[in-house]
Amino acid sequence: xxxxxxxxxxxxxxxGIPVPPGEVAxxxxxxxxxARKYGGRVVIKAQVHAxxxxxxxxxxxxxxxxxxxxxxxxxxxxxxxxxxxTKVLVxxxxxxxxxxxxxxxxxxxxxxxxxxxxxxxxIDIEEVAAKTPELIYxxxxxxxxxxxxxxxxxxxxxxxxxxxxRARQAAGIVRKLYDAMIDxxxxxxxxxxxxxxxxGELRAIDAKMNIDDNELFRRPQIEELRDSESETPAExxxxxxxxxxxxxxxxxxxxxxxxxxAMATMDxxxxxxxxxxxxxxxxxxxxxxxxxxxxxIITADSAVKSILFNIFGGITRCDxxxxxxxxxxxxxxxxxxxxxxxxxxxxxxxxxxxESAGFSAMTDMDEAVRKAVQLAKQHE
Amino acid sequence: xxxxxxxxxxxxxxxITGRDGSFHARQMLEYGTQIVAGVTPGxxxxxxxxxxxxxxxxxxxxxxxxxxxxxxxxxxxxxxSAICEAADSGISLIVAITEGVPVLDMLRTVRYVSDxxxxxIGPNCPGLISPGQTKLGIIPGQIAAPGPVGVVSRSGTLxxxxxSALTRAGYGQSTxxxxxxxxxxGTNFIDCLDAFEVDPQTEAIVLIGExxxxxxxxxxxxxxxxxxxxxxxxxxGRTAPPGRRMGHAGAIISGSQGTAAEKIxxxxxxxxxxxxxxxxxxxxxxxxxxx
Numbered sequence: 001x002x003x004x005x006x007x008x009x010x011x012x013x014x015x016g017i018p019v020p021p022g023e024v025a026x027x028x029x030x031x032x033x034x035a036r037k038y039g040g041r042v043v044i045k046a047q048v049h050a051x052x053x054x055x056x057x058x059x060x061x062x063x064x065x066x067x068x069x070x071x072x073x074x075x076x077x078x079x080x081x082x083x084x085x086t087k088v089l090v091x092x093x094x095x096x097x098x099x100x101x102x103x104x105x106x107x108x109x110x111x112x113x114x115x116x117x118x119x120x121x122x123i124d125i126e127e128v129a130a131k132t133p134e135l136i137y138x139x140x141x142x143x144x145x146x147x148x149x150x151x152x153x154x155x156x157x158x159x160x161x162x163x164x165x166r167a168r169q170a171a172g173i174v175r176k177l178y179d180a181m182i183d184x185x186x187x188x189x190x191x192x193x194x195x196x197x198x199x200g201e202l203r204a205i206d207a208k209m210n211i212d213d214n215e216l217f218r219r220p221q222i223e224e225l226r227d228s229e230s231e232t233p234a235e236x237x238x239x240x241x242x243x244x245x246x247x248x249x250x251x252x253x254x255x256x257x258x259x260x261x262a263m264a265t266m267d268x269x270x271x272x273x274x275x276x277x278x279x280x281x282x283x284x285x286x287x288x289x290x291x292x293x294x295x296x297i298i299t300a301d302s303a304v305k306s307i308l309f310n311i312f313g314g315i316t317r318c319d320x321x322x323x324x325x326x327x328x329x330x331x332x333x334x335x336x337x338x339x340x341x342x343x344x345x346x347x348x349x350x351x352x353x354x355e356s357a358g359f360s361a362m363t364d365m366d367e368a369v370r371k372a373v374q375l376a377k378q379h380e
Numbered sequence: 381x382x383x384x385x386x387x388x389x390x391x392x393x394x395x396i397t398g399r400d401g402s403f404h405a406r407q408m409l410e411y412g413t414q415i416v417a418g419v420t421p422g423x424x425x426x427x428x429x430x431x432x433x434x435x436x437x438x439x440x441x442x443x444x445x446x447x448x449x450x451x452x453x454x455x456x457x458x459x460x461s462a463i464c465e466a467a468d469s470g471i472s473l474i475v476a477i478t479e480g481v482p483v484l485d486m487l488r489t490v491r492y493v494s495d496x497x498x499x500x501i502g503p504n505c506p507g508l509i510s511p512g513q514t515k516l517g518i519i520p521g522q523i524a525a526p527g528p529v530g531v532v533s534r535s536g537t538l539x540x541x542x543x544s545a546l547t548r549a550g551y552g553q554s555t556x557x558x559x560x561x562x563x564x565x566g567t568n569f570i571d572c573l574d575a576f577e578v579d580p581q582t583e584a585i586v587l588i589g590e591x592x593x594x595x596x597x598x599x600x601x602x603x604x605x606x607x608x609x610x611x612x613x614x615x616x617g618r619t620a621p622p623g624r625r626m627g628h629a630g631a632i633i634s635g636s637q638g639t640a641a642e643k644i645x646x647x648x649x650x651x652x653x654x655x656x657x658x659x660x661x662x663x664x665x666x667x668x669x670x671x
């Protein structure tokens with residue numbers, strides 16, 4: 001789960017990291033009021049789960065309340081990477097003498113948390129990693145001991161060599177950053193930039209946090225940070241009924257059991273010249289109701305011209321899926337043609353159920369995908 | 381032969397009295413798996429289906445029944461603890477089927493298991509099957525057949541699809557291992573490749589990867605350097621958008637890292653053939669095995 005910058009800033013502040021003030025506005029009037037309160041120059045930043053906000057015009061520097069209102073209005077009218085901006089963060093503009101980067105991430109290949117620091121702050125860290133990896137300092141955290149004080153200190157002195165005051169401040173921030181990560185169940189935390197003010201104080205200006213979805217069951221206070229406005233209504237509905245659904249740009253709606261097979265099915269749609277409209281995994285133990293929900297979600301996408309079921313019955317029983325399809329066609333009006341491929345456990349029962357309800361079923365995956373793609377093209 | 385488990389493997393099931401555990405315990409028994417014990421804390425002394433003895437702790441099950449492998453079906457909140465308990469009780473092969481285990485827990489758990497010299501497969505995986513001998517997990521028995529092909533995969537149903545196609549084409553399997561779709565897992569592609577390399581039954585290997593992380597890229601380089609047996613690859617997620625988790629917790633393209641295109645290119649650079657479609661895999665295996 002992604003959380004917004006202003007939420008991540010708050011979590012870091014709670015852990016004692018120096019985060020400058022800032023408030024969230026949902027209207028331009030509010031933004032103007034906040035700017036008036038702070039006085040002077042303010043930064044207005046779109047709060048949206050997408051990278052590249054600056055390039056998209058989602059970050060602006062405003063001089064005074066009137067300009068803050070004007071810029072907030074522009075930003076709140078934006079859509080960044082398909083996501084409408086509904087909130088902005090308004091914060092006093094900081095005097096910046098130096099910018100650094102600080103991050104902590106679960107590193108998949110080494111199986112540990114890696115802390116990263118770089119004096120090349122304020123820019124794309126992935127780019128730094130690719131072009132000048134020697135400018136990123138790393139510390140691996142042994143999960144048996146957690147972050148050790150000397151590791152934090154070492155990173156501090158790497159960032160600010162010869163400046164013990166700042167190095168110690170940075171070491172403190174590194175330790176708190178790690179604690180914030182563990183407490184929130186995050187898989188990634190970043191401060192970018194970590195700025196030095198002209199008087200030599202460190203400040204976390206921008207914060208980013210990704211939360212491991214698997215942590216949410218035991219962290220209700222983090223789950224509350226979820227912003228449903230930042231997801232499509234269909235994605236929210238899918239999550240509520242326990243389906244994984246991701247909307248895409250194409251016109252072939254896909255209903256598949258299992259994440260790997262769902263991806264492979266999307267790829268096959270593309271391979272045969274079509275475009276998948278979605279990723280949808282109905283999971284392992286499919287009860288008919290999940291299939292009904294899946295069809296409701298897919299038919300709500302007006303771009304869908306053809307629907308493809310691809311079911312490999314193992315633990316999933318094909319007759320359950322067949323019953324779901326028949327039930328759904330009674331409950332909701334499904335206009336796009338449905339192509340059904342199923343094979344495996346209880347395949348014969350499934351075929352009978354479908355045929356007696358006027359559907360036909362196929363067993364070959366490639367054939368079914370080709371047909372679904374062709375049907376989408378006919379209905380363009 | 382096979383890798384990791386065969387007909388002699390003495391298996392215990394943690395969570396045997398639960399809904400998933402009991403269902404799959406029956407499926408495994410039917411397949412011929414030697415299930416010697418079950419563990420559910422608080423239900424020690426009972427018998428599962430009037431036959432398999434149930435214990436409160438893994439320690440007791442190991443002492444009484446000599447179990448050497450464990451399959452775990454407990455809920456996500458207790459999975460890490462169950463894995464550690466198995467490793468601490470001398471179990472050498474731990475298969476964790478459970479989905480949804482927090483990643484930060486797994487960092488410690490994976491280290492704990494390896495410190496005790498045990499092997500963990502998963503979590504969030506379908507387990508493994510050595511056709512005709514045993515199965516530990518949820519892979520449907522009827523789709524597999526004994527033979528010379530080793531299969532290793534990050535996925536579940538996509539693996540079944542490929543295994544089933546191999547079986548239909550007349551290519552049975554030595555062992556099929558689902559290593560799991562999470563970012564932090566116990567056994568990776570390279571561990572399985574090395575095991576297949578020294579397994580006399582295995583003559584060719586199928587590796588099914590997907591977007592996210594760099595395990596496939598590392599496997600590709602390893603194949604070129606250290607493997608003599610032919611490997612056929614498949615990578616799911618060519619059409620996956622960046623930054624979105626595609627069902628599996630580990631199936632996510634971060635920035636420009638972990639795309640299917642990158643993985644496929646790395647396989648091909650290292651001389652590994654990659655199938656374009658899942659059902660093309662048997663054709664590649666046919667040519668790898670010399671027709």
